[in-house]
Amino acid sequence: MDRKEVSALVNMRGVKGYFLFRQDSPFEVTKLRVNLTNLGSRVGPYHIHHFPTPPMRSPPQTTCSNDNVGGHWNPFGMDTKDPTYPSGPGSTHDRYEVGDLSARHGSLEGKAVMEAVFTDFNLPLFGQNSIVGRSVVIHRPDGTRFLCGLWMSMRTRHRLSIWTGTCR
Structure with a gap:
């Protein structure tokens, strides 16, 4: 089975950069570079x-709306209102929504630049619960949606497929 690597580029409202996700097989962890x-x-x-x-x-003002991109990717139905739901990093990754990256790896709040690599045990690039083809949304500190984008490319070990998408 080929390794998968997907990226989402961000170039909106002055914020620039990328999210890069890599998983060697469905049985391996995913590496996330921000x-x-x-x-x-x-x-x-x-x-x-x-x-x-x-x-x-x-x-542009509705691109990231709930009507367009929906809520957090949560294929296992984790209840974020449950008092035992983790409020930040430190729990095992299976206790969070699959899409709740900031709860697992820390918020962007207060940072001018974010350069980090994370190992994630619950961020699949393979199978029915895969994050591939969904959107990445960066919120304001108050939780409102600010920026969003779509995966821009998917690379496997042997071939490269370019996906079209927009980041606004």
């Missing part, structure tokens, strides 16, 4: 959301 600049005090949590971003004809 490289974002010019964050200022404008951003907070970040997540994988259920649906891809819509075509360019959507008004």
Whole structure:
């Protein structure tokens, strides 16, 4: 089975960078590399959301709306309102929604630049619960949606497929 690598580019509202996800097989961990600049005090949590971003004809202010990208990718139905749901990093990754990246790996809040590599045990690039083809949403510190984008490419060990998408 070929290794999978997917990326989402961010170039919107002055924020630039990428998210790069790599998983060698369905039985291996996923490596997540985050490289974002010019964050200022404008951003907070970040997540994988259920649906891809819509075509360019959507008004920019609604691109990241719930109607377009849905909520956090949560194929196992984790209840974030449950008092035992982890409020930040430190629990095993199976205790979080699959898409809740900032709860597992820390918020972007207060950072001007984010350059980090994380190992994630519950972020599949293979199978029915895969995050591939969904959207990445960066929220403001108050939780409102600020930026979103779609995977831009998928690379396997032997071939490269280019996906079209937009980051706004």
